[in-house]
Amino acid sequence: MQRRTSQQARAQRDVTQVAGDMHVYPSQESGPSVQWPVWVGDVPRLAAAFQPRAAIRDQADRARREGRDVVLSGAGGVGKSQLAASLARQLRDPEHTTGGGLDVLVWAKATGPDQIITAYAEAAGQLHLPGADPEDGGEAARLFVRWLAATQRRWLVVLDDLAAPGPPEEWWPDSGTGNGWVLATTRREDAQLSGQGRTLIRLGLYTRDETCAYLRRRLTDAGHAHLYDPDWAGELGDELGDLPLALSHAAAYLINTRRAMSDYLTLLRDTSSRLDDLLPPSADTEGYGRPVTASLLLSLDAVDEADTTQLARPLLHLASLMDPHGQPATAWTTPAALDHLRTARPPRRRRLRRHHPAVTEGEVRSALECLRTYALITQDTDTAPIRLHALTARAVRETIQSGMLPAMARTPRRNHEPVAPPRPRGSGTGRLAARQRRVSR
Numbered sequence: 001m002q003r004r005t006s007q008q009a010r011a012q013r014d015v016t017q018v019a020g021d022m023h024v025y026p027s028q029e030s031g032p033s034v035q036w037p038v039w040v041g042d043v044p045r046l047a048a049a050f051q052p053r054a055a056i057r058d059q060a061d062r063a064r065r066e067g068r069d070v071v072l073s074g075a076g077g078v079g080k081s082q083l084a085a086s087l088a089r090q091l092r093d094p095e096h097t098t099g100g101g102l103d104v105l106v107w108a109k110a111t112g113p114d115q116i117i118t119a120y121a122e123a124a125g126q127l128h129l130p131g132a133d134p135e136d137g138g139e140a141a142r143l144f145v146r147w148l149a150a151t152q153r154r155w156l157v158v159l160d161d162l163a164a165p166g167p168p169e170e171w172w173p174d175s176g177t178g179n180g181w182v183l184a185t186t187r188r189e190d191a192q193l194s195g196q197g198r199t200l201i202r203l204g205l206y207t208r209d210e211t212c213a214y215l216r217r218r219l220t221d222a223g224h225a226h227l228y229d230p231d232w233a234g235e236l237g238d239e240l241g242d243l244p245l246a247l248s249h250a251a252a253y254l255i256n257t258r259r260a261m262s263d264y265l266t267l268l269r270d271t272s273s274r275l276d277d278l279l280p281p282s283a284d285t286e287g288y289g290r291p292v293t294a295s296l297l298l299s300l301d302a303v304d305e306a307d308t309t310q311l312a313r314p315l316l317h318l319a320s321l322m323d324p325h326g327q328p329a330t331a332w333t334t335p336a337a338l339d340h341l342r343t344a345r346p347p348r349r350r351r352l353r354r355h356h357p358a359v360t361e362g363e364v365r366s367a368l369e370c371l372r373t374y375a376l377i378t379q380d381t382d383t384a385p386i387r388l389h390a391l392t393a394r395a396v397r398e399t400i401q402s403g404m405l406p407a408m409a410r411t412p413r414r415n416h417e418p419v420a421p422p423r424p425r426g427s428g429t430g431r432l433a434a435r436q437r438r439v440s441r
């Protein structure tokens, strides 16, 4: 209640502000009333057994208090978005902060300017900024950036996965008034990201203590504390390169199959030695594809056994060709998707003939659930998009026979969904499958 009152007071102060060469009037008095707080975009849900990464987090907090924006930089799958989500939640939720929360929070996917513009334009719309034309997203986005530079309200803009080369200035809000903060995540490391009041913080792999703490807590929280074996946890960390993403696959596998860590390690080493031939280190340009691929191959075997619908693998193949930022749950049950899944599922035999029975929405839901329990896909809420991590998607694409790709790539298009480029970030689509067939011969 008190919070509402102080927000209303701030709204009065915001009635007229000069931003750049124009006046903005974001108050309730000047037009339709703004519903505070304004939140745009989905802040990802924190992973099970979330590790706070305290040292890095302290650095980010310190930079924020000193009035510096922060860029979290690191390779794929090390946990940049997770850390950004936890920092955003900490600032957003009044119970975690003494400052009383945020008035405006924008979580923008930032792989390209279009995504940033869309998020900013939505914020401009929710703030009813005068002149923000829904038909002209670029102009509305610019108005929002100007509003941020002048407002007294507390704001946070997260630019997740900043990918385009070049200086990010155009869409980088000015936090100079001390009321706002910009936090970005990126796989880029270049000097253009530091400077201009920004602090570049590198996030790496888990420390060995974090690997062990993660495994212990994940297994304990799932009711399988007995599966945690301190003698083997470090070795598992070695084998998976202490990569958070690969460890999340491994932990989900242990929980679902109830296997001992030592057994998992034996299987993993077997898979890893096969990988020397299947995915040579030179093909792994980022260095983290191999642990993800090794843990994925084991998880796929387990999924195949658990999945009574036989749809989990075809669904995963489809997801690996789609936008890694996710697809709405409804995209998987469109007529085009159901039809593709019907023919992609292994045929059944009736009398002496093979046939492909229709796929039901219930079967799709059950297959998605299977993939979720193995941590291969994530969904933040029931209505949030279903996501496959970009590195997992790349590893999945390696397992797809190249002859199957064209038909698969057409299905998302028929759904009017964006299709991820088939070979992003140095992937060798189909090479793994081809070699796998050669090796097994």
Ligand SMILES: Nc1ncnc2c1ncn2[C@@H]1O[C@H](COP(=O)(O)OP(=O)(O)OP(=O)(O)O)[C@@H](O)[C@H]1O
Pocket (backbone or CB within 6 Å): 047, 048, 049, 050, 051, 052, 053, 074, 075, 076, 077, 078, 079, 080, 081, 082, 083, 161, 185, 186, 187, 214, 244, 245, 246, 248, 378, 389, 390, 391
């Ligand atoms: N602090 C953490 N605690 C628990 N699990 C984590 C943590 N950080 C990462 N993970 C696990 O690793 C996965 C990948 O993390 P995240 O998406 O944050 O990586 P990223 O560095 O943003 O990768 P990319 O560059 O591909 O966007 C998460 O889905 C989660 O399973």
Ligand SMILES: [Mg+2]
Pocket (backbone or CB within 6 Å): 080, 081, 082, 160, 161, 185
């Ligand atoms: Mg990320």
